[in-house]
Amino acid sequence: MVAKLTVAAREKALAGLTDWTFDEAKDAISRQFSFENFSEAFAFMTRVALLAEKAGHHPEWSNVYDTVSIILNTHDAGGLSQKDIEMAGKVDALLG
Amino acid sequence: MVAKLTVAAREKALAGLTDWTFDEAKDAISRQFSFENFSEAFAFMTRVALLAEKAGHHPEWSNVYDTVSIILNTHDAGGLSQKDIEMAGKVDALLG
Numbered sequence: 001m002v003a004k005l006t007v008a009a010r011e012k013a014l015a016g017l018t019d020w021t022f023d024e025a026k027d028a029i030s031r032q033f034s035f036e037n038f039s040e041a042f043a044f045m046t047r048v049a050l051l052a053e054k055a056g057h058h059p060e061w062s063n064v065y066d067t068v069s070i071i072l073n074t075h076d077a078g079g080l081s082q083k084d085i086e087m088a089g090k091v092d093a094l095l096g
Numbered sequence: 097m098v099a100k101l102t103v104a105a106r107e108k109a110l111a112g113l114t115d116w117t118f119d120e121a122k123d124a125i126s127r128q129f130s131f132e133n134f135s136e137a138f139a140f141m142t143r144v145a146l147l148a149e150k151a152g153h154h155p156e157w158s159n160v161y162d163t164v165s166i167i168l169n170t171h172d173a174g175g176l177s178q179k180d181i182e183m184a185g186k187v188d189a190l191l192g
Contacts, residue, residue, distance in 0.1 A: 038154050042145045049138045058134050062158035 004079040013085040020088050023071075027079030028060075029088060030071045033095075041066050044094065051090050057083045100175040109181040116184055119167075123175030124156075125184060126167045129191075137162050140190065147186050153179045 004027070005013065014022055020029040035041040045061070045068055052058045060071040072088055074081035100123070101109065110118055116125040131137040141157070141164055148154045156167040168184055170177035 038145075038149060042142075042149075046142070049134075049141075053134060053138075058161050060158070060160045062156070064156045065154050 002074055002077050002081045002083050004074070004077040004081055005085075009082075010080055013082075017085065017088050017092070019092065022080075026071070026073060028071050028073035029080060029084060030069065031088070031091075033068045033070070035066045035068070038065050041068050044068060047094050048091055051087065051094075055083070055087060055090075057087055059087070098170055098173050098177040098179050100170070100173040100177055101181075105178075106176055109178075113181065113184050113188070115188065118176075122167070122169060124167050124169035125176060125180060126165065127184070127187075129164045129166070131162045131164070134161050137164050140164060143190050144187055147183065147190075151179070151183060151186075153183055155183070 010022070014020065014029070017029065020031045022029050033041075033044065035044060041063055045063060048059065048061070048070070057074070062069050070091065072084040073079055074083050106118070110116065110125070113125065116127045118125050129137075129140065131140060137159055141159060144155065144157070144166070153170070156169075158165050166187065168180040169175055170179050173179075
């Protein structure tokens with residue numbers, strides 16, 4: 001079982017994820033991604049799905065045409081954990 | 097450009113889509129789907145993505161692990177159109 005990050009650990013981790021927004025109420029991080037069209041957006045979603053399945057850590061996410069919104073937190077930890085930080089980093093890395 | 101359905105046409109169409117819920121405020125229909133796990137849910141999403149791209153008509157949708165929620169309406173028509181009814185039928189048909 002993974003632990004929820006301490007405030008200090010969270011602040012340190014988020015300093016490296018400048019494109020993600022921390023939602024204190026949900027204890028989650030989110031980011032919105034825009035693409036050229038649906039095909040590009042869904043291609044990205046497919047890559048995120050493979051990352052998520054490999055990590056055993058799945059996002060709460062939505063899509064409308066060329067936009068994808070991803071929310072990450074760790075249900076078992078009751079908030080943000082190292083798993084979310086790692087997943088956010090991997091998602092960012094997809095965009096090169 | 098596709099037209100928004102009249103109330104009579106909408107009621108007739110929705111009578112054939114018993115698993116979908118009509119939201120009057122959004123003039124949209126929605127349905128939630130549950131699967132065994134994320135892999136099954138994303139496989140379904142991939143099939144819906146192919147349908148959507150082929151039809152040139154894309155859903156507003158979200159996923160959390162084994163659950164997929166789909167909302168259909170037609171932005172250009174300002175509400176529910178025949179395109180949404182057809183897409184809902186095709187999505188239902190994926191489930192056999």
